[in-house]
Amino acid sequence: MNKIWWAIVPVLVILFGLLGYGLTSNPKHIPSPLIGKPFPVIEGKDLNGNKVTLGVVNGKPTVVNVWASWCAACRLEHNVLIRGSRRYGDKISLVAINYKDELADAKAWLRQLGNPYLWSFHDLAGRAGLELGVYGVPETFFVNKQGIIVEKISAPLTDAQFSAGVALMSK
Amino acid sequence: MQGFISNYLVEFGHLAVFTAFILSIVQAAAPWLAGRLETPALARSGIMASYIVLILMTIGGATLIHAFVISDFTVLYVASHSNVELPLLYKVTALWGGHEGSLFLWAWILSAFTTLLAIQGKRLFPKRLPVLLSVQALLLLGFLGLILFLSNPFERLLPGAVAGRDLNPLLQDPGMAFHPPMLYLGYVGFSIPFAFAMTAMLTRWETTLWIGLIRRWTLFAWTMLTIGIMLGGWWAYYELGWGGYWAWDPVENASFMPWLLGTALIHSITVQENRRMLQTWNLFLAISTFSLSLLGTFLVRSGVLSSVHAFAVDPGRGLYILMFMGTVLVVSFGLFLAKGRVDPQREAMSSSMSREMLFVMNNVLFSVLCVLVMLGTLYPLALEAINGAKITVGAPYFNAVLIPFFFLVILLMGVAPATPWRNVNLSRLWSRLGMPMGIGFIAAVIMFVWDSQAHWFAFVGTGLVAFVLAAMLVDFYRNARRRAKQNNDNIVSAWFYLVKRNRRYYGGMFVHLGILVIAIGMIGSGLFRQEQVVLMAKGDVIEIGGEKLRFDGVKQFKKDNYFALQGQFALLGTDIVLKPERRKYPVQEAPTTESGIHANWARDVYFVIGELVDGRYSVHAYVNPLVQWIWFGGFIIVFGIGWSLSQRIREKRA
Numbered sequence: 001m002n003k004i005w006w007a008i009v010p011v012l013v014i015l016f017g018l019l020g021y022g023l024t025s026n027p028k029h030i031p032s033p034l035i036g037k038p039f040p041v042i043e044g045k046d047l048n049g050n051k052v053t054l055g056v057v058n059g060k061p062t063v064v065n066v067w068a069s070w071c072a073a074c075r076l077e078h079n080v081l082i083r084g085s086r087r088y089g090d091k092i093s094l095v096a097i098n099y100k101d102e103l104a105d106a107k108a109w110l111r112q113l114g115n116p117y118l119w120s121f122h123d124l125a126g127r128a129g130l131e132l133g134v135y136g137v138p139e140t141f142f143v144n145k146q147g148i149i150v151e152k153i154s155a156p157l158t159d160a161q162f163s164a165g166v167a168l169m170s171k
Numbered sequence: 172m173q174g175f176i177s178n179y180l181v182e183f184g185h186l187a188v189f190t191a192f193i194l195s196i197v198q199a200a201a202p203w204l205a206g207r208l209e210t211p212a213l214a215r216s217g218i219m220a221s222y223i224v225l226i227l228m229t230i231g232g233a234t235l236i237h238a239f240v241i242s243d244f245t246v247l248y249v250a251s252h253s254n255v256e257l258p259l260l261y262k263v264t265a266l267w268g269g270h271e272g273s274l275f276l277w278a279w280i281l282s283a284f285t286t287l288l289a290i291q292g293k294r295l296f297p298k299r300l301p302v303l304l305s306v307q308a309l310l311l312l313g314f315l316g317l318i319l320f321l322s323n324p325f326e327r328l329l330p331g332a333v334a335g336r337d338l339n340p341l342l343q344d345p346g347m348a349f350h351p352p353m354l355y356l357g358y359v360g361f362s363i364p365f366a367f368a369m370t371a372m373l374t375r376w377e378t379t380l381w382i383g384l385i386r387r388w389t390l391f392a393w394t395m396l397t398i399g400i401m402l403g404g405w406w407a408y409y410e411l412g413w414g415g416y417w418a419w420d421p422v423e424n425a426s427f428m429p430w431l432l433g434t435a436l437i438h439s440i441t442v443q444e445n446r447r448m449l450q451t452w453n454l455f456l457a458i459s460t461f462s463l464s465l466l467g468t469f470l471v472r473s474g475v476l477s478s479v480h481a482f483a484v485d486p487g488r489g490l491y492i493l494m495f496m497g498t499v500l501v502v503s504f505g506l507f508l509a510k511g512r513v514d515p516q517r518e519a520m521s522s523s524m525s526r527e528m529l530f531v532m533n534n535v536l537f538s539v540l541c542v543l544v545m546l547g548t549l550y551p552l553a554l555e556a557i558n559g560a561k562i563t564v565g566a567p568y569f570n571a572v573l574i575p576f577f578f579l580v581i582l583l584m585g586v587a588p589a590t591p592w593r594n595v596n597l598s599r600l601w602s603r604l605g606m607p608m609g610i611g612f613i614a615a616v617i618m619f620v621w622d623s624q625a626h627w628f629a630f631v632g633t634g635l636v637a638f639v640l641a642a643m644l645v646d647f648y649r650n651a652r653r654r655a656k657q658n659n660d661n662i663v664s665a666w667f668y669l670v671k672r673n674r675r676y677y678g679g680m681f682v683h684l685g686i687l688v689i690a691i692g693m694i695g696s697g698l699f700r701q702e703q704v705v706l707m708a709k710g711d712v713i714e715i716g717g718e719k720l721r722f723d724g725v726k727q728f729k730k731d732n733y734f735a736l737q738g739q740f741a742l743l744g745t746d747i748v749l750k751p752e753r754r755k756y757p758v759q760e761a762p763t764t765e766s767g768i769h770a771n772w773a774r775d776v777y778f779v780i781g782e783l784v785d786g787r788y789s790v791h792a793y794v795n796p797l798v799q800w801i802w803f804g805g806f807i808i809v810f811g812i813g814w815s816l817s818q819r820i821r822e823k824r825a
Contacts, residue, residue, distance in 0.1 A: 005508060015549075016493070018553055018556060
């Protein structure tokens with residue numbers, strides 16, 4: 001009867017295993033239902049008024065970053081994108097959706113901080129954002145050559161996430 | 172000179188807390204050093220250390236509060252949690268509005284409890300006191316280490332911020348201002364039974380000799396935890412605007428688990444005091460209850476579980492708390508396995524029905540409830556660890572699984588007080604409980620006839636509550652009549668005499684009564700709530716739950732640190748106007764809702780005003796029956812505990 005107390009040991013082991021695991025995972029990271037689905041093809045204009053099409057750009061794996069000049073967190077991740085575009089050069093296409101932003105503000109922002117994007121889709125009304133289920137800026141989609149979304153990050157991107165996303169795209 | 176002091180006040184506080192850290196090491200080491208060096212006098216230095224630690228922590232806390240009150244935005248923590256326009260009350264309570272300050276409050280309260288323990292112990296158990304204080308000091312060291320090295324509230328922000336980030340608007344509410352300190356008083360209070368259990372195992376201190384000493388500490392901690400949980404529910408009800416008060420959110424569960432085991436502990440202490448049983452079990456409960464308090468702190472402070480209390484934290488702190496908690500649990504349960512188990516033959520219990528048997532069932536039920544809550548809370552984490560699936564376990568699981576067990580608890584609440592210790596005469600028990608059972612049955616039938624469509628919880632719950640109330644009244648009447656006969660007194664004054672005389676028993680009964688009143692409120696509001704979402708233009712009338720309300724448009728104004736949009740809803744047939752608000756706090760850019768409520772004993776009419784859609788406002792209207800009973804029940808519980816604690820103790824020296 002008295003031996004039953006030893007059951008405490010496995011209970012504690014499991015508890016700490018779980019909590020330790022919990023620390024390494026982020027509860028707010030919700031895998032997007034879009035992963036594994038094709039990226040929708042959306043036509044529109046970039047910040048300079050040129051016609052552009054969202055989807056696979058130039059036949060290469062494409063990173064689509066959603067940003068806005070009013071978004072403070074986008075400022076944080078901007079250097080990550082600049083480093084990423086330098087690192088991967090023309091192995092990938094890095095494009096953007098400029099989300100619910102005034103044209104002048106957006107252009108000034110890129111002039112000030114540098115422009116890592118091939119172009120930025122100007123989504124003043126949030127139409128593209130709606131189709132992609134954007135619920136907070138910044139968000140980043142990783143789309144492989146076949147046009148399938150392989151990863152989506154709904155937070156300021158880190159260098160590690162950028163590389164991991166690129167690796168997933170080239171699989 | 173004065174300028175110098177006021178410039179470096181926060182550094183002074185920081186230094187004080189650092190000194191407290193050093194002194195805690197002394198306090199922790201004192202009894203062991205005294206043993207090694209064979210100088211018993213050294214052990215007493217721990218007592219002095221505990222006093223000074225409290226003074227130093229108070230200096231640290233005071234400098235932080237001062238920094239908040241004068242809006243010193245060169246202090247990072249102040250700059251991120253306060254604002255010049257914040258009302259004074261919330262400037263003070265903003266101390267625990269964030270991670271660093273919350274932990275500081277935890278440690279501060281712990282040092283206060285330690286000092287109280289030292290004062291009590293000097294008279295009652297001077298020989299064991301140094302070891303008790305050593306255990307407390309080790310716990311304090313764990314928290315001070317986290318505060319000083321990983322989440323320092325004294326950190327400067329230079330150059331200082333121009334304006335503060337403001338306190339999270341959701342926390343700018345009286346319920347929320349006092350919810351954390353109450354919870355912490357409860358969590359930290361359970362450290363005292365824990366320290367007793369540890370000391371008992373380390374120094375071979377017979378449980379029977381100290382179990383009476385922890386009863387009051389445990390009751391106090393339990394009461395504070397109860398108040399804290401009730402305040403949290405009250406705040407959610409008034410502030411969050413979803414019409415409910417309890418959501419089985421992981422963080423709510425985190426405070427509910429120690430509450431459940433704490434309840435078990437209170438009852439098993441009573442058994443041991445009366446029948447000298449359950450010694451091993453009591454040690455286990457004392458350790459587990461405090462462990463769950465630590466787990467609660469960990470869950471809230473580490474961001475492991477996704478919750479409405481989404482507190483952002485960096486993983487280093489989470490890892491620290493996990494390792495600290497791991498050390499405490501491994502050491503305490505290891506010690507328990509090595510030394511805590513008492514020879515079971517001494518605790519033999521006859522298998523027949525008796526009050527101690529029912530107390531054991533109470534303990535089993537509360538432990539099962541606690542395990543079930545833990546299962547539901549950690550299950551999403553386990554599933555994710557196994558196959559990466561993201562799920563949340565919500566109210567449907569908890570309600571379906573836990574409420575039947577709560578019904579059993581209520582049933583016991585009726586049967587156990589009528590059952591004598593040792594051995595029961597079944598026909599006598601029947602004479603005490605027969606009539607209450609009939610009343611309970613009739614109440615259940617009435618409920619069924621009144622609304623046969625309702626969930627079975629409704630009539631089973633109603634029947635059980637009626638049964639226990641009747642059993643309680645029969646018990647009161649029986650005791651009073653016996654007393655009245657002996658003294659040729661009338662029954663009412665005899666009853667008051669008994670209540671005054673036997674405060675422990677009747678205090679406990681009042682707590683039971685408070686639980687029943689809360690149960691009535693939960694049956695009413697949980698099962699018979701009415702809810703509508705409508706778009707309303709000025710002049711529209713809504714009818715809900717037998718009440719009619721007319722929308723008289725909105726008012727807009729600025730107050731303190733927010734802008735408000737206030738709807739005006741006239742309750743027709745009265746001159747009452749409900750004024751739900753939507754507030755915008757410009758600094759944090761966060762909106763909050765304030766529900767408009769008209770409450771009476773029977774129901775709350777509860778309105779929330781939403782967005783403007785095509786010239787009409789979306790309005791969320793609820794009629795929640797019997798909600799006020801819940802808060803009223805909370806007051807009865809606090810009164811009952813107060814009554815129980817007001818009994819003069821016959822002090823025994825151990």
